[in-house]
Amino acid sequence: MGIAHTLLGEHPVWGAYLDNLHVAHGLKRQGIGTRLLALTGQEVVAWSPSSGLYLWVLEQNSNARAFYAARGGACVERAETPPPGGDPARLNGKPMGLRYAWPDLSKLFG
Ligand SMILES: CC(C)(COP(=O)(O)OP(=O)(O)OC[C@H]1O[C@@H](n2cnc3c(N)ncnc32)[C@H](O)[C@@H]1OP(=O)(O)O)[C@@H](O)C(=O)NCCC(=O)NCCS
Secondary structure, three states, rough: EEEEEEEEEEEEOOOEEEEEEEEEOOOOOOHHHHHHHHHHHHHHHHHOOOOOEEEEEEEEHHHHHHHHHHHHHHHEEEEEEOOEEEEEEEHHOOEEEEEEEEEOOOHHHO
16 A cells, blocks of 8 residues: 655645655555545645645655656756754765645646
């Protein structure tokens, strides 16, 4: 199965923040991620019809990037990834993150 976790109203421009999306190993490429994203979008629109949705993905996560692009997400920003727990020792190098956004969810999931 899978999990999606979203923080509503997290950003004044980009809207709700999808901070965790995972499909169980062995169940990928069966449409579960698409379904979780659609359910997330529906909930966000139900909460606030004008809200967008965004997330951050590591630049090297090419599988997830391909998924978000296939689902209509636009890459709108590139930035250094903050260290986990704010501890620089927990970062290896300077990984970059990409913000993917869906500014108008009503067209996609309304
Ligand atoms: C990214 C993730 C959520 C996608 O979920 P999924 O259930 O495998 O995706 P879907 O089956 O709904 O895929 C829909 C479409 O996205 C694209 N896509 C999905 N995974 C892809 C991959 N590995 N490579 C290329 N395209 C991919 C395809 O166009 C796919 O359609 P198709 O299978 O008919 O070709 C899942 O792979 C995952 O949990 N990855 C590990 C955790 C992770 O990286 N999460 C994101 C952190 S930001």
